[in-house]
Amino acid sequence: MKAKTKRTAAKKRNGVSPAPGKRYDLRLYVAGQTPKSLAAFANLKELCDLYLRGKYRIEVIDLIKKPQLAKDDQIIAIPTLVRRMPQPIRKIIGDLCDTKRTLIGLDLSETDGNGSHD
């Protein structure tokens, strides 16, 4: 973690510091095409394109079709965004309308100068 933060501090852009060289493996859990889920997906897509261009992968899991997956990732709320990679796993619930909070949730927080976070 320490090594990573040193590197990220150098490459921060717009105050947002994605882990360099790492792919962001994101999972969005939804249950059918609800407005909230659709909103979440749209918000996520927009955010990723802005900050994580080319470094992310979004997997949308519809729990109506695969309910057994809810147990493994401890899903209680819909929609839930799970950051599976990089570790540690982080979860954000809601339609992701608040970009700032979403970034904090994804550990892409806007740093306040010294670049330390987590």
Add this chain to the structure above:
Amino acid sequence: MNDLTAYGVNAPWDIFLFSRQNSFLVATNDMSRKKTTSRNRLLPKSPTGITGLDEITAGGLPKGRPTLVCGSAGCGKSMLGVEFLVRGATQFNEPGVLMTFEELPEDVIKNARSLGFDIDNLIAKKKLFVDYVRVERNEIQETGEYDLEGIFVRLNYAIEAIGAKRVVLDTIETLFSGLTNAAILRAELRRLFNWLKEKGVTAIITGEKGEGNLTRNGLEEYVSDCVILLDHRVIDQVSTRRLRIVKYRGSTHATNEYPFLIDENGFSVLPISSLGLSHDVSTERISTGVPRLDAMLGGKGFYRGSSVLISGTAGTGKSSFAAHMVDAASRRGERSLYFAFEESPQQITRNMRSIGLNIEPWVKKGLLQFHASRPTLYGLETHLAVMHKQVRDFKPRVVVIDPISNLINSGSTNEVRSMLLRLVDFLKSQQITAFFTSLSSPDMKSLEQTDVGISSIMDTWLLLRDIELGGERNRGLYVLKSRGMAHSNQIREFILSDNGIDLRDVYVGPEGVLTGSMRLAQEARAKAEKVSRQMEIHSKKRQLARKRAALDAQIAALRAEFEQEETEISKVLNQENELVQQQRIDEVTMSRSRQADKTPVPRNGQ
């Protein structure tokens, strides 16, 4: 960003989907309900299989509806839920889902194993599904709108996977600490409980007790069909578990607080108190184990199934009477249960041996069981619950509680009274003869008063008392009351001898009953009197005999004198006769010699 129309979404499909499913379920539910209600049937119920709980709920929890079980930490909510599922799966063939929010599944399994439930096996057989929902506030970031569909999906998946009929959510309130948006939570919980209802599963939802509320987050607002409150109260450092049905819509139920136990066999609630006075009575009589006491009680002893109180001051022999009773029962081949609150079983056995009563063989034979505990070990209600359970397990014909006065100290008079009433009612309904001993204070005036509170529920009351007389303390016994039989009104003295209890004859003196050495003195006096009277008769008889002997002797002497005279006279007469004869002979001889006229000579004596 929130503009849905931008994405061309107008209809919330998932909600639509669910509501369609829901309406279908509602329809089937209504149909099944109509079927049953058309015959004026009560609300369909789902038996819990938990001892006592089904009795006070008149059949179990409302079928197909959620029930709220609330209580403070450690009151046994989770245990109740787990047992509900396990018994459902094993006894009623209703598979169940446990959704736990607090305990890890491994812990649930471990805890349940301590109650003798093999959850692993049930899970393997698809009779039970355990889903652990972890809610960690610091792992979750909330942004914007969300719902709890995840829980719905998981629950639905679990229910479908094993065809569950029962669901336990333990404790769903954890969500309130994990998620910040209370408005969403409340709306979602309401939806969840409705959904459970429409699913037709019988559910238990547990909730932690809050300040002034049944649950911390007001779950009772959403679950309104049946609410059970568990309580774990500590009064004077003694804890008692209690259960109360706060509400049961559409059904009669018992409203009191009932004590309950959690032991190695799981949950058990005490349904007693609603028994009333409708129990059967027996005319059979059983021996008290003391023959002369039987004689005092109309010659036959106690009625079977009656309640007997034996009260007295310290050291009056209450336990000895109890031991006799138990011994007699064992001799008849009946089982008896002895609750000792003062002495250990070993001590009782030893002490009874000193009065020639060996009860140890009965213990070994399994006819007698001791259950010794300190009254302060737990509260009254728990004592009652323990006794209830023991009686149910052992099925005795005679129960001894020695003494109840110690229990009185662990509660207020009212509590004790109600507890004893319940105990007596229960034992009576089982046709079990109950023998209570009670220690009364040595103050003579209150001897009868202390027991007034409980005496009215007793059928037979024996009072033991110390009788202080002539510088001694002796034991007296009398039958204060004995319903339905002619009984002796005497005060009897009794002695604890090597051969057990020995009731003595009564000596009533000017100062009342004579006891101890005064009685012995009286006995001796009476004996002496008797002896002296006998001696007098004897001497009179001898005197008479002597008189008769003297008279006889006198008569004999006179006769002897007379005989002597008689012989002398007859001697003289003989001599005279001989003289006359001689004379005649002489005359003859003379005449012969003179050759006188021949005269015939009488041949006298020749």
